[in-house]
Amino acid sequence: MRGLAAAIQGLRIKRVLVRRGDLRHAMPTSLGATLTGARIHGFRRRAKYLLMRLDNGWSVLWHLGMSGRMVIGPATNQPHEHVVLDFDDGKRLGFIDPRRFGAVDLVRTEDEDRHRLLARLGPEPLSETLNGKLLHEAFAPKRTSVKAALLDQNLIAGLGNIYVCEALYRARIRPTRLCPDVTKREATRLAAAIKETLTDAIKAGGSSLRDYVQTSGELGYFQHHWCVYGKEGEPCPTCPGAPCPGVQRILQGGRSSFFCEVKQK
DNA sequence: ATGTCCACCTGCTGGC
């Protein structure tokens, strides 16, 4: 969002090209007509949704799914660029999403938070609302693992598989722990760990896997900071005491969890 | 109401 704001805020959309509208949620057919001629007024992020606010009362809701990217730059040959915005100053924005798990939708700016994909989201992890007390109370009635709870966007919004693994590692809590068994003290540690993990990732220029790119096309590089995610079999970087058996991978709800059984209790 | 699991897609990697 920051990359987009720096590049295109204030510009007028001259032309809209929708190559494929059949993402997981079909794009509205009025997308082109609503965007053409409008000026980019500003941006907002909510959970993993990007809201691009126009000067005509509409906001464009974007979600990158698993494989989505937004890139400012000239046309390329790659086959999954589904939406292109051309701006009055000659800049060009491409929305690329090979797996088409992403989303593009329109919503009136004043109704953003009532959009069906946003309406039930939990608090932002970097807000003051998220603290040890809130986590502890939210965990009490849950009958799931702490891993599943942190991935639940209705409990806390915006954490994905990577950051949940990393935050639990920092907080020294095993992903398999049941929510009601997490103590107040641990919940406080976890809240702090979540904030630190996200803050570090943002500071490091984004995140993610081999093909993640910033809007400039540069690779995000938080991957250099991962302690456990994707590191099955490797020694845990901060394990107290001598021989660390190494990072383990288990499946929880069909998704990989990475943890160190020595450090995380 | 709550929790679990699948489906939606394409691309890449590693083992044979």
Place this chain on the structure above:
DNA sequence: TGCCAGCAGGTGGACA
């Protein structure tokens, strides 16, 4: 070299 199984950042919705 080629083929194929397995896995991947997310999440809405079907089902128990």
